[in-house]
Amino acid sequence: MSIEVVLLGTGNPLPDPNRAGAATLVRAGDHTYLFDAGRAVCMRMAAAGTLPLMLDAVILTHLHSDHICDLGDVVTTQWVMGPQPKTLPILGPTGTRAVVDGLMAMLALDVGYRRAHHADLDWDPPLDVREIGRGVVLDDGTVRIIAAASDHRPVEPTLAYRIEHDGDAVVIAGDSVPCPGLDELCAGAGMYVQTVLRDDLVRRVPAQRFVDTIDYHSTVEQAAQTAERAGVHTLVLTHQIPSPMAGSEAEWLGIATRAFRGRVLFGEDLMRVTTESA
């Protein structure tokens, strides 16, 4: 049984008509996990054939807005569609509890309206928020998820994840420069999904706020170097910065293949990749 990855959103923080915000679905065995919950995540989940009620957990890489801005939609939709209470685990780095507390404060009026209107909906969204660090964060005997520190400073702490199932392994990395945590997780993995930036293009943008983003993301070349060091089979480029021009995919792939001998995929929304095909 392979692990299936669906890129729900490959966009960066700037709105893009064709790319939703950061979010990746991982299906392993009977389990479905959502990594990050950026813009339009529920729309893309519906397109991928998954509803929030079907999630076993939401797992956050970090608390930048482009990775969590639609978490409220996931929570609300999971709650209102449930025939009975079903706990939704939300795992993330330190700070996740404060974010979810704030989110629930924002949703309090809505929760009240709906509970008052629907006699059979007599519970609040049942969440299990867990602030996690490095190490095994989930293990049910068939799927194991291991976290390690990524490096997206000054955003701290941030986490990347390795999902293991039936001899296969997939790494989901949020925004990060190359670091020992990524190397550790990626070692021998079948697939490595990395958010990436083209520094050659970003440097040309006459806006310092944009240029600032270079120092805390992996460039395409750096992601490829991490993949090569770790001996992964397939590197998937996602959350591309800047938003790629139509027809430029080969250019992005060409930069990666100069540093990585494995397979490289240029992420598009709703692309599915399995470790079998990887």
Ligand SMILES: [Zn+2]
């Ligand atoms: Zn991001």
Ligand SMILES: [Zn+2]
């Ligand atoms: Zn970020």
